[in-house]
Amino acid sequence: MDQNSTRFYDALAPMFDVMTDWNARLDAEGPFLRAILEEAGSRSVLDAACGSGGHALALARWGYEVAGVDASPVMVGMARGKAAEAGLDIPFAVADLGELAGLAGGEGRKGDRARVLRLAPYDAVLCLGNSLPHLLAQADLVEALSGMGALLKPGGLLVLQNLNYDLRWQKQPRWFAAQGGELDGREVLVWRFADYDLPSGRIAFHIALFTRQESGWQVVVHTTPHRPLFRADLEAALAEAGFGQPVAYARMAWPPETYDRNASGDLVIVARKA
Numbered sequence: 001m002d003q004n005s006t007r008f009y010d011a012l013a014p015m016f017d018v019m020t021d022w023n024a025r026l027d028a029e030g031p032f033l034r035a036i037l038e039e040a041g042s043r044s045v046l047d048a049a050c051g052s053g054g055h056a057l058a059l060a061r062w063g064y065e066v067a068g069v070d071a072s073p074v075m076v077g078m079a080r081g082k083a084a085e086a087g088l089d090i091p092f093a094v095a096d097l098g099e100l101a102g103l104a105g106g107e108g109r110k111g112d113r114a115r116v117l118r119l120a121p122y123d124a125v126l127c128l129g130n131s132l133p134h135l136l137a138q139a140d141l142v143e144a145l146s147g148m149g150a151l152l153k154p155g156g157l158l159v160l161q162n163l164n165y166d167l168r169w170q171k172q173p174r175w176f177a178a179q180g181g182e183l184d185g186r187e188v189l190v191w192r193f194a195d196y197d198l199p200s201g202r203i204a205f206h207i208a209l210f211t212r213q214e215s216g217w218q219v220v221v222h223t224t225p226h227r228p229l230f231r232a233d234l235e236a237a238l239a240e241a242g243f244g245q246p247v248a249y250a251r252m253a254w255p256p257e258t259y260d261r262n263a264s265g266d267l268v269i270v271a272r273k274a
Contacts, residue, residue: 005134008222009051009072009075010074011209012209013075013078015181017052017054018180018181018183030058031254032253032256033059040123042124044066045125046067046124047059047066047068047126048068048100048127049070050069050070050076050079050092051075052082053068053078053079053083053090053092057079057082057088060088067090067115067116068090068092069092069094069103069116070095072094076092076093091115091118092116093112093116095116097127097147100144103117103147105150121151123152123153124152124157125151126159127144127148127158127161132160132162133163133165136225136227138236141229141233141234142240145237145238146240146241149243155272157270157272158271159268160268160269160270161252162234162266163267164265164266165228167264167265168228169228169230174193174195178192187212192206201227201228202227204226205223205225205226206221206223208220231269238269243273243274244271244272245272247271248269252268
């Protein structure tokens with residue numbers, strides 16, 4: 001993930017929990033995660049691209065040993081604060097997806113990264129919330145997945161959650177629902193939209209952050225590039241990174257729903273380290 005993407009999420013971070021109904025999200029996704037992890041006998045979990053820590057905190061409350069890493073220092077700071085407030089001992093560290101192999105190889109074994117690594121190798125690694133499309137080249141995707149594999153036990157579980165770009169690249173939806181709430185006593189609104197560049201094979205993903213001031217609404221727009229991550233590219237990268245037995249689902253829901261490239265909103269893949 002490049003510095004542009006890190007700045008993008010640093011800017012979004014203060015409003016991230018405003019735009020995310022964590023209770024509803026965990027009610028929907030929790031049964032899937034718990035069933036998949038329990039079926040595999042997983043007890044230790046690394047949340048790669050953990051964001052503000054919503055999934056990691058839930059996993060800790062459910063009794064898992066969990067740690068989280070994210071490229072955004074602001075997001076990691078929020079996750080640490082929420083864990084401390086909840087009385088949960090969850091190690092969080094700032095680390096890019098491309099740095100995971102280096103961590104497994106012993107680089108950066110100091111401070112918070114050392115706390116994350118003390119649980120390695122993990123039974124399971126999660127990479128949720130459409131994080132992988134920030135990797136703009138296939139080689140970068142393979143590197144990130146290889147790093148996740150390096151932090152897993154043999155036979156360990158990998159759970160990936162992305163948008164279904166096989167459908168999205170065809171339909172090219174531009175405008176997405178806005179989410180509003182209150183932050184520091186002010187009304188705020190997050191509005192997401194996208195531009196599709198077919199010749200370059202890229203998507204410009206935008207967030208407009210609205211804040212109500214005494215003088216009226218103020219807005220700042222931030223943009224980050226996405227690479228549409230098609231199922232074939234993802235499964236090829238998984239195979240190159242040493243993962244097998246990939247199973248595709250339509251979304252994180254239980255009972256599981258079969259993936260349909262022409263209808264599913266998400267592409268969720270569960271694979272095993274060979």
